Amino acid sequence: MVRGSKCYKVLQARGNANFRCLISPGCKAATEAPAEGTILRRNAAPISDSGYCRSFNYAAFSSTKCSQPESCTRIPLNLMRALANRSIDVSSLGASSSVQRTPVCSGSTGLIGSGGGLQSVRHLQTLAVTPTGPKIIKADTEETIEVSVDGHSLQIPKGMTVLQACEVAGKEIPRFCYHSRLSIAGNCRMCLVEVEKTPKPVASCAMPALPGMKIKTDTPLVKKAREGVMEFLLLNHPLDCPICDQGGECDLQDQSMVFGSDRGRFTDTKRSVVDKNLGPLVKTVMTRCIHCTRCVRFASEIAGVPDLGVLGRGGSEEIGTYVENLMTSELSGNVIDICPVGALTSKPFAFTARSWELKSTESIDVSDALGSNIRIDSRGPEVMRIIPRLNEEVNEEWISDKTRFSYDGLKRQRLNEPMIRRPGGYLEPVTWRAALSAVAQAVHQVKPEEMAGVVGKLADAESIIALKDFLNKLGCENTWCEGIGANIDADVRSKYLLNTTIAGVENADVFLLIGTQVRKEAPLLNARIRKAVRNNRAKVATIGPPIDLTYDHEDLGDGTDALIQIAEGKHPFSTLLSKAQHPVVIVGAGVFERSDKDAVMAVVETIVDQAKVVRDDWNGFNVLLLEAAHAAALDLGFVPGVTAKLLSKDHLKFLYLLGADDIKPDDIPKDAFVVYQGHHGDRSAYRANVILPGAAFTEKEGTYESTEGRTQQTSPAVPSVGDARDDWKIIRALSEVVGVQLPYDSVSAVRARFLAVSPNLFRVDELEPPTVWPQSITPRSSSSKIESSPFIKAIDNFYMTNSICRASRTMAQCTSAFANLKQI
């Protein structure tokens, strides 16, 4: 990193006030050059883990400067893994920020300010919150050791591997099998470095750094060794980059640019391997496999399904499923990202686009309530694929298969023009004006008490508040959100949010899961619980429908009996719970729709009270919401109001369904006027009198709140179809036609309205922790009696939960492939 007498970053850093040198104490790189020999190291976030951005490759290994400007966006994000979550604690390095951001490589010489990688303009304001800034590693504490990398000595925490030490020194080591979230395999040998006084090059990912080690990463020996490894890897690797879907974002391709030879010495025929059938999601081309075993480790460590394994030895080594078997995990798509070559690729995406033609948009997933961070890759008006974005606090770097593969549903069954049902029963496409005035006419004919508004699973906060204000202005209080139960009370946030937070769940040691099938309701939360089970030996007990959770758990029955026993202290589990240091109770969707919900919740509260699940420094009481719209709808108070007569649905004469598809057509009175606003011609569209086409989450900028209370926004990646409009705009227009005009004309004005209703929704990308009130402040519901009926399954088929999935062919294929399997 040092050139002549000046670090070349200094040149780059001029004028960038945020830049600070991480190693040299008094160095202000922007103004003065550091002393010779100072190692400058980049901040934690942008260093890639599995590979490098291509430009970085050239820079790292040919000591040229990166040609990419700081604003470079061409780098495949899945190559970018943050140093932030290596097995070492980055905060101990002092190079972390309290604001977690998705890392974006900023080119090899890009400088990242003290706040950790800064990505989009939208994040700018929020980033200013509490950046802790990089600090100097304390050299004098006991936990650090001194090693030298390429002649520069540095202090690193004890327990790091050589590879991590090199990273601290700013030296990128090429690697295939090493992955910071998986166990160390050390079988690709690409990460060879030279260590003084060892007879031969060592695999740095598997070698612990020892005091006084002299590591050399750029000697001719190292280069030669890596070139040798590369040549062996390429022996049996087919030359099919032009037709390989990984092309352009392939670690092997990238690293062969540096270490590959321009001709081969191998004259035999290449080995052939039978492709495995892993199901409708993951395509395999097993000749491309380099046996890094990342996929095997992912399946058994993270996904918790021991379906993949290594068969054979030496030249006949193969990755496979032992017996003809599908990969039965709802996280299976992640092996596509994790495979460094094109052996595992996406089946639905196969041969549809090359990675460099795609436009990437950072967005948020809406298929469950976790709000996974995603990147939508689109070409023209079409969503081509969805891949994860890194967010340590939410989805790490994984997403569920439903998130990843249901996008093809966005192209089918779309509502693209307003329609009115004519007397013959057919739907006639009309103009917006005609459709809105038809609704207005219907509104004027009914009394406020006879109206109702229902919010569906995928609604954004903007449309929810618009609908609420609209109905309120008409005098209607009859509003509810589907899938969350009729008698929900939205007064206190801590009673319906995941208080422990998704990341916080990892620290727990005893879990009680009530009426929830976490694996289906929130697969990534399940992966976190699995992590706690693996790391802390957490004990898990479930009360609810039996399910394979991918880790050991005790099934306490599916009814409320065990629950009452635990509350009474008669159950052996109650001692376990009260002895736990970090107990977690999660109430899931199986409880919401019960008629005795209040009574069940009262029992849960007793348990929470007795076991001290909520303490000053730990809140272990959680409600796991089911759908993306729920948290925002509750925060905005989209619940039955004072004058609501919810139970007698028969008197309803006007029903406004904002993407609500689960309401049974039979439950709607025959003479009711039904308005359906949504993006898919799903169930409720068949009953609608007027259809108003809205935009899907990939087409609008919508605010969503996750089940832990984190406010996030989607961004439009593709244009909306046909005549469809943003949802809040439709309601705004309708309000004007009806004569109760809503006071906002722009999306920022709608968001300003959040400030008056639930200000936390205004704080995008932030988690506003709910206040914990003593239980005594809520009046105990006295009336209802607890029933012993079993908790229902909130989700029967993981792959078919909302209107987008139901229109998706891939999800239908998954249903037929996996439906008969018990696991999912």
Add this chain to the structure above:
Amino acid sequence: MSWRGQLSQIVRELRIHFCQTSSSSDATREFILKNYKDLKTLNPGLPILIRECSGIQPRLWARYAYGVERSVPLEGLTEPQITAKLEELSKYAS
């Protein structure tokens, strides 16, 4: 204290905004601790949305029939004063 019981006849929704930590919201938090249970018991159907957000000014919002809203800032008020404000809000004829 009869206005408390009458609350849900005039007010359609109450919203209390405050900050989780700042001292300007202390009185508001105390108000909630002391009065929420009573208010909720007397008006079981009335949504009383308790919404926290860091760094905001505490404020009491009342929504009346037909979407009319009024609000009062609570900064600098004591707990009894907040109660008085609520009583005031509850007496607006909409």
